[in-house]
Every structure is written in C-alpha cells, then in structure tokens.
Amino acid sequence: MVEIKNLTKLYGSHRAVDDLTITVEEGQIYGFLGPNGAGKSTTMNIMTGCLAATSGSVRINGYDILTQPKEAKKCIGYLPEQPPLYMDMTPREYLTFACGLKGIRGAKVREEIEKVAKMTQIEDHLDRLIKHLSKGYKQRVGIAQAVLGDPKLIILDEPTVGLDPKQITEIRELIRELGRGHTVILSSHILSEISSVCDKIMILRKGRLVACDTPEGLSRAMLGETTLSLTVDPCGKKLSSLSQITGVTGFDQKPSASDSGCVDLTITYSPEKDLRRDVSQAVSGLGGVILAMREVRLSLEDVFLELTDPGETGDANGAEAAPSGAETSENA
C-alpha cells in the first residue's frame, strides 16, 4: 500500500526525517509512535504530498507521490495535526467542498456526506457554523473529511489530541471500525492509544525508525531476559551460590534500602524456563527467608521509553535496563 524508501527531510541542517524506510501493508492499522519532534508529522506531510522530501521516494498504491501526485492523492484521506477547517462554513458546506476536491460529483455527494456524518456522529451539527462547534466536533468534522470518498489509505495525525476521555474512546472505536475496510496510519505520542488500536506499531526517534512490530511482538522482543527481583533476609548465610542454579544468567545483590539487614537480589534468566520455584527452594535451602519476590515484565511503556530515550545507549536487553523498567511499571 505504502512504500517509503530512504526518505530524508532536512530543515536547514536539522534532520527531521533521516533515511526512513517503511512498508505498509493493506488492511491494517499502523501507529506512528514517537516523542514530540520525532518526525511523525513531517513523514505524514511528505506521504500526502503537502511537503516534498529532500531525498527518497514515497509510493502510494504503486503511484509515486512526486511524479503521479493526482493518482496517489486520490487514494489518500488525510487529517493533518490541525484539522484544516474553514471556520465560516457549516460542516455540510465544508464536506461538499471536500467532495469537490476529491472529485466526487452529483448525487453521490449527498450520499457520501450522510455516510461520513453518521460514521463520525456529526449529523446533528451539519448545519451549524464550524467556528461555533466544540473542539471535539471540529476534530470529527476533520476526520469526516478524511474518510470522505472511501479512500484506500487514511492518514490521521494525532486524531485524539484535545478530546475528552469519552470522545477519545469513541474516536478509537471509529478508527477500529475504519481499520476493517481501509489501511489506516495514525500517529500519537500517547502509547496506550496506539497499543489499544493498532495492529502494528512503528516507533520513530529523531526521524529514524527504531522498531516496527505488533504490540505483543514488541514487548516480547524487548524482553530478552526475565528479571526476578527479590528481597531476602539471609539470616547470616551467604547467598552468592544462588548464581549456580541452572539457567541463571545474571546475579546481583545489594543491601536493601527498606528492610535493614536484608538484601535485594536481582536474578536474570532466559524466559523459556520459569525459575521462580527453583530460586525459592534454593533460598530456603540456604536458610534464608524470602520477604518479597516479583517477576519484572517490561510493559510497552518501558519499551517505548527505552527506544526513544536518547539518554539510553540503546542496549535494551542489558541488565541495567531492567531495574529502570521495574520502577516505571510500578509507577504505572
């Protein structure tokens, strides 16, 4: 559906998009995820022909956006970051105009407008001036414009920004519905939104694609090792022999901050085998007492933070990364 090849966009000397290569398959919902300034909007603007790339190519449904813009743009419905609404029009006039731009003519115009109005639930507001509509309804009019004419590819740039929680759930429901018949690409810097709606997540950082996978796949890939976090009262015994348990790949101990006289252990092992029982038995065997034991799972949030935080070296599977992940999941 969409093929982006070696896309680069320079603003002066700043690389907004840096050698980005993406392939989007038909009939799925894709999510662009990244912190502010990661190049999401720029990429979308280039894909829709609003902006030209410094180098690289974009093909939509086989048409190059630069050399065959008309054919390519016919396949696209686009909602930019700020919905492009004419404030002194009513939604009906606005959608009629958008129909004209997309080449929808005659009796189909009414039909299409009614369809998208129903889909986005703006039927009751079709004849009010857009400037009098609330932010949520403006956003919906923008989405209605994007889905007008049943384009194969729908691109939504931060579709839920500024909406109240109820509206957000409604819009998400709408996007899921759209995903059944269309290819949808949406962007967000809110993780829960992406993970709840999208089939595939693409994480961007500084204009580069750092990961592209299903939500499950992403957290699995990141979870190279299972980390077990324990608080143990050693009762005067030495615990270092725990590292000898078969399957353990990492072992670390330090005095506990919360319980005096106790130690905090961090044990890592490969996720294929659950070692919790072995560890527990081994500690009891040594004469120690387990006060707390917790398996640390990386949530998608941790994956996102790790991939996008410029402070990290990118060594995501390293043992140092795990405790920071544990903290965030506790906070969440």
Place this chain on the structure above:
Amino acid sequence: MLVIYKKELKSYFNGMMGYVFIAFALAVIGVYTVAVSFLQSYPNFEYVLDSVRFLFVLIIPVLTMRTMAEEKRQRTDQLLYSSPVSTISIITGKFLAALTVFAVPLLISCAYPVLLGRFGIVNYKTAYAGILGFLLMGGAAIAIGIFLSALAESQMVSAVVSFACLLGCYLMPSLTNMLSSSALTSALGFAALFLLVAWMTYNTTRNVPLAAGVGVVGIGAMAALYMLKPAWLEGTFNTALNSLAVFSRYDTFVYGMFDLRSVVYFVTIIALFIFFTVQTVEKRRWA
C-alpha cells in the same frame, strides 16, 4: 478548478467583503459618472473609468488579501495540497473568483453608456472597450495581489504590501519623470538593482562567492557600458521602470484606442503573476 472557484466566490459573499466591494465600486463609479458625464457633460464613459482608476488601487488589496494568506494561517492549505487538485488550478480558481467579484460592478456599469446615450451621442465602442480594458487592468492588479498574499504571513500584511506595490505601480510614471534620463542615472540605477539581486542571492543561498560574483559582474558590466557605450544607457532605466507602470497602460483605452499591446501586456502580467504564485506555493512545499 471549478470547485475552488465556487468556494472562493461563496466565501466572498458569505461575509461582507463581496457586498462591500461591489457597493463601494458602484458608488465610486456612480459619483464619477455624475461628475464627469452629467455635470461636465462628457459623453465618454472611458473618462469616468480613467478617474476611478486610482480608487481601485485602494480596494483591490481588499479583494486579494485573504486568498492565500488566510489559508496558510488557518492551515486549510493542507487540505488543498493533499487533494488530487493541481496547484495551478487552485490559484487559477482563486484568481477567477476575485476577477468575478471585480467584474460585477463593471457589468452593472455597462448600462451607463446606454443611459448616457439617451441624452446625446455616445461612442459605444470606446466605452465598452474601456470597460473591457478596465477588467483586464483589474485582473493584472488582482494577480499581483494574490501573489503578494501568497508571500505574506497574514492578511493584514498582505493588504498593506499589496497596497504599497499597487500604489508604486500607479505612481511609477511620475516617479520616473523625476529621474533624469542620462546615462549616469541608468548606470547607477541598474547598479543598485544588481546590488539588490546580489543581496537576495545571498539571502536565499548563503553563498558569499556567488552573491559577490553576481554583484561584481553586474556592476562591472554597468561601469563598462557607461565607459564604452553611454548612448545605450540613455533613458533605459526609465523605460525599464515604466514597464512596471501597470495602470498607465490603461491610458490608451482612455484615448479611445483598443490597443492590442496593452491587452497583451495585461494578459502577460496576469499569466506571469499566476505563474509566480504557483512557484511560491510549490517552493513552500520544498523549503
């Protein structure tokens, strides 16, 4: 193109802009018709149009200030640029809509020569050629206004700059009259122009050798020309400046001539500035 045209036309008449423009234009034409044809008893409608020319300098920016600048500010241009519509048809649609609003008072004033004909002998040919010429002149001013609107960030800036430019065009003949037509004036004038071009080259490319090269070569050529063939430079700067005097091209119509050169001049200005506008918009996408 038709879609854009319809939408633009609607937006002129959704607010007050279109009505105010037409009312103002009709009032001005009406007052001058009374003054020129009724009180001074001239049967020539083109004299009326000659007198109202100046007022159109004032009000054409009102017609064009919104066209591109407002789309940019409201970010609605993204809708246009992501639609399967070419840039040239967007600009042409906008131009034709503004021209239509401009044409409405002229169409109404088409009745005036007939009205005057009831009281005396009116040369209808010169009168209607005058109206057609006026429409073309308006078109040229609108094309310039739309171009400046595409450059400006807000409609106020666009209006002020358009007004200044159109006023400059209007006053150009008297400005050039103030300059002597000697070779030295021309050499200095062109040298200043090359300096400006060099500065603009530097501004867009940040390439010092290139900009300096443009400036040095241009000024050097002027100096050489002044030394060797001063006759070539006599009055050329004035001629060059006078070609910018869009509004004085209408004089031929006032004299009762349907001068094809003026028609071609206006059409060229329109085509050129629509082209410039398209390039400005496309460049924005590239920048």
